[in-house]
Structures are given as structure tokens and as C-alpha cells.
Amino acid sequence: MSARRAFVIEDEAPIRELLRLHLGLAGFAVDEIADGKAALERTRVTPFDLLLLDVMLPGLDGVTLCRAIRGEGRNTATPILMITARDAEADKVLGLESGADDYVTKPFAVRELLARVGAVMRRHTRTTPQGASEPPVIGRDLVLYRDRRRAIVRGLPVAMTRQEFDLLFHLATHQDIVFSRAALLQSVWHEDTYVTERTVDTIISRLRRKVERQPHAPELILTAWGIGYRFAAPAPDCGSSIQKTVRPAPLAT
Numbered sequence: 456m457s458a459r460r461a462f463v464i465e466d467e468a469p470i471r472e473l474l475r476l477h478l479g480l481a482g483f484a485v486d487e488i489a490d491g492k493a494a495l496e497r498t499r500v501t502p503f504d505l506l507l508l509d510v511m512l513p514g515l516d517g518v519t520l521c522r523a524i525r526g527e528g529r530n531t532a533t534p535i536l537m538i539t540a541r542d543a544e545a546d547k548v549l550g551l552e553s554g555a556d557d558y559v560t561k562p563f564a565v566r567e568l569l570a571r572v573g574a575v576m577r578r579h580t581r582t583t584p585q586g587a588s589e590p591p592v593i594g595r596d597l598v599l600y601r602d603r604r605r606a607i608v609r610g611l612p613v614a615m616t617r618q619e620f621d622l623l624f625h626l627a628t629h630q631d632i633v634f635s636r637a638a639l640l641q642s643v644w645h646e647d648t649y650v651t652e653r654t655v656d657t658i659i660s661r662l663r664r665k666v667e668r669q670p671h672a673p674e675l676i677l678t679a680w681g682i683g684y685r686f687a688a689p690a691p692d693c694g695s696s697i698q699k700t701v702r703p704a705p706l707a708t
Contacts, residue, residue: 458484459504491515499528510539525554531614534575626686635683
């Protein structure tokens with residue numbers, strides 16, 4: 456069996472060496488590069504199993520690079536772990552909103568880094584048992600195939616990260632049920648305890664940009680203020696309700 460391939464995009468040589476050593480011990484074949492623009496060209500044509508991406512890069516910054524990778528190429532759904540020297544919450548949220556699956560701040564402990572790598576890889580490999588086939592989940596403007604992890608929005612395929620697909624699938628299979636952020640964390644992320652309720656908001660924001668006609672006026676993924684989120688069920692057939700309101704003609708006297 457061939458080793459899983461990791462692509463390290465980092466301009467600091469000592470950190471690249473550290474990542475190459477420990478990812479290699481974890482069973483990855485490691486490619487590495489120091490320039491953002493060169494990394495983008497590589498990710499467009501070469502598929503990887505994991506991307507480790509520094510935020511501060513020459514040529515093209517990590518946030519812009521992450522958005523570009525999610526937009527096109529061979530790695531639109533590949534797990535991305537972002538590495539940043541900035542530990543402010545706003546910087547971490549920006550990384551997640553750009554399409555990263557998780558982040559780790561410098562300086563980082565190797566054990567923590569490997570734990571986060573393991574977590575994003577577990578989420579990536581949570582699939583239907585081999586040989587099984589499931590009918591698609593159909594919602595308003597949406598068709599989801601869990602066994603193929605494929606999303607069709609208004610007739611067009613839409614690339615999604617593992618987190619995005621898992622969260623959308625959970626909501627779409629429980630239409631009109633309101634889930635708190637804590638409940639979504641438990642249902643979708645399971646044992647990945649490092650994620651927070653803010654992560655849910657971030658993924659919801661990304662999903663709305665991908666599936667809603669107007670992300671700022673959502674019709675599918677709705678907010679239950681003060682509680683959490685729900686997926687809107689199709690509206691009932693208005694024809695029958697209209698008939699109920701028709702008044703009978705008066706009887707002749």
C-alpha cells in the first residue's frame with residue numbers, strides 16, 4: 456500500500472525539517488515547498504492526502520492560497536491544517552473561513568500537531584462501509600450523496616471540505632429540527648474536542664456562501680436565534696391550503 460502524501464508549504468527550513476521528520480514517522484510521504492505561488496501551481500495538478508500550510512509565505516500568503524486551493528484544482532476537498540504565528544481568535548477564524556480544517560499556532564508541540572493531523576484525517580476517512588450504497592438526500596435546491604461525498608446545488612456540483620459536507624448532511628437529514636451549536640459539535644465532530652462553538656458558526660458561514668442564492672438572506676440553512684441552526688424543510692403544497700380557504704357559494708333560496 457502506498458503511503459499517504461502530505462504537502463508541507465512552509466518557508467522556514469527548520470520547521471519544514473521538523474514536519475518532514477515527524478510526518479514521515481507517522482506514515483506520510485512528504486513533499487515540501489517554501490513559496491506560495493509555486494505551491495498553488497503544484498496543488499492544482501497534484502493530489503495530496505494532507506496539506507500543512509503556513510500563513511506567512513513569500514509570493515502568496517497562506518489565507519489567499521487556502522481560498523484558491525478550495526476553489527479549484529486537485530485538492531478542493533483535501534484536509535488542510537494551517538500553521539500560524541498569530542494566536543488571536545480573529546486570525547484563527549480567518550484561517551477557518553478561508554477553508555482550513557484546523558489550525559495550530561507557532562511554536563507548537565509535536566504531539567499536539569500530530570493529534571490535530573490525526574483528527575482531520577479521521578474526519579476525512581469517515582465514509583460509508585465499502586460496498587454499501589445509499590440513496591441521495593434531497594432537500595430544497597440540494598442533493599447529497601454520502602457514499603460519494605458529493606453535493607449538487609441547483610443542478611451543479613459544489614466542492615466541499617469534509618467539515619462542510621458532514622455538517623450540511625447532518626442538518627439536511629434532520630430537516631426543520633433546531634440544533635444547538637453544542638449538539639452539532641457532538642453529532643458532527645464527535646471526539647474532536649479541540650473545536651469550539653465558534654467553529655460551527657464559521658462552517659455555517661462557508662456553507663451559506665456555497666449553497667444559498669443570497670448568503671446574507673439564507674433560505675436553506677436558517678438561524679434559530681439564541682439556540683442554533685436548522686435546515687428548512689420544503690414548503691407544503693400551497694394548492695391544498697388555498698382550497699381550504701375558498702368559501703362555498705351560498706345556497707339558493
